[in-house]
Amino acid sequence: MGHGLILTINWRQLNVYGGFAVKQDSLKSILAGKGLRLTRARQDIITAAQAMKGHFDPQNLYDSLKEKGSKASRASVYRSIPVLLEAGIISEAERTDRCTHYEKVTENRHHDHLTCLRCGTTIEFYSPTLEMLQDEICQRENFKGIRHNLDILGYCRECVDK
């Protein structure tokens, strides 16, 4: 009688972790398919990106890279970001902060953000309804939506009363 439950859990895990942690071999072929090479620097950058906790910006990534003793340059980090995006290893997170785009490992599935204007905490959420609604809007506007960024700014429970 527990089987149904187990199946459900598996299905969920598939959803939650689908596309995570591309294996080296498949990664290599993905890159090769685009005429790209899996170099040392690129490998370091990918590893570091996958090891990042939560959101990060290019500089964060570079710092973490240096910490690990990698020789990868800052330029390479910037150059790699489009590649990592393309390969589905990272994805864009919110762009709330100053002017950097934050990126995020694709560990968990797509989600949007609530960002506290006071403490900076970000709450992640996922609303299928909201996603569907956006599809409808795109259809109505004759627009082929690829991805989106939704960031709701305001005050979290702790900060709401100053």
Place this chain on the structure above:
Amino acid sequence: MGHGLILTINWRQLNVYGGFAVKQDSLKSILAGKGLRLTRARQDIITAAQAMKGHFDPQNLYDSLKEKGSKASRASVYRSIPVLLEAGIISEAERTDRCTHYEKVTENRHHDHLTCLRCGTTIEFYSPTLEMLQDEICQRENFKGIRHNLDILGYCRECVDK
């Protein structure tokens, strides 16, 4: 017999332009309430911001300011942006481009964006359902939402087939 119509139109204008073109006097008191002064530079910047067409970034604003012969400095422009935001004279638009925040006069009511990844065109839309849904999400998460940024990236009608 035309009176009802006129009233309706007025009401609509109130909605559409509500909060637009803050009068100098009330503006002054809004600022005063925060211990801020309505200086020449600030005034120039506000006027210029309200005169901007569509989206713009700080540099655009500064350029337009120079065109009009204002002596306001770039620093003042940057310094004013939080103030203008606070006073509801401008609001954030999308942050798609490089790393500048785009701002937008509050001429028309809140809307969200579809941005074409190829030609850069932005289509503005407003979906009450989507707005309500976000309110619900905030409630569910015990979050006091103030404003939000939704940008759907993809391809417009003209660019969808390369």
Place this chain on the structure above:
DNA sequence: TCATTAGTTGAGACAATATCTCATTAAAGG
């Protein structure tokens, strides 16, 4: 293994963007 080819790299120069410093100016209020 060696040579060829072409994608990639690192370092630093550059460019663009945003913030800061500080002496000076000028609102606001009496």
Place this chain on the structure above:
DNA sequence: CCTTTAATGAGATATTGTCTCAACTAATGA
């Protein structure tokens, strides 16, 4: 006016992202 103090302008400085180019190296085939 005069005082108080926010605000300013100009430029220095910091941050962020891009570009150049000679050197390097992964991939491929001989």
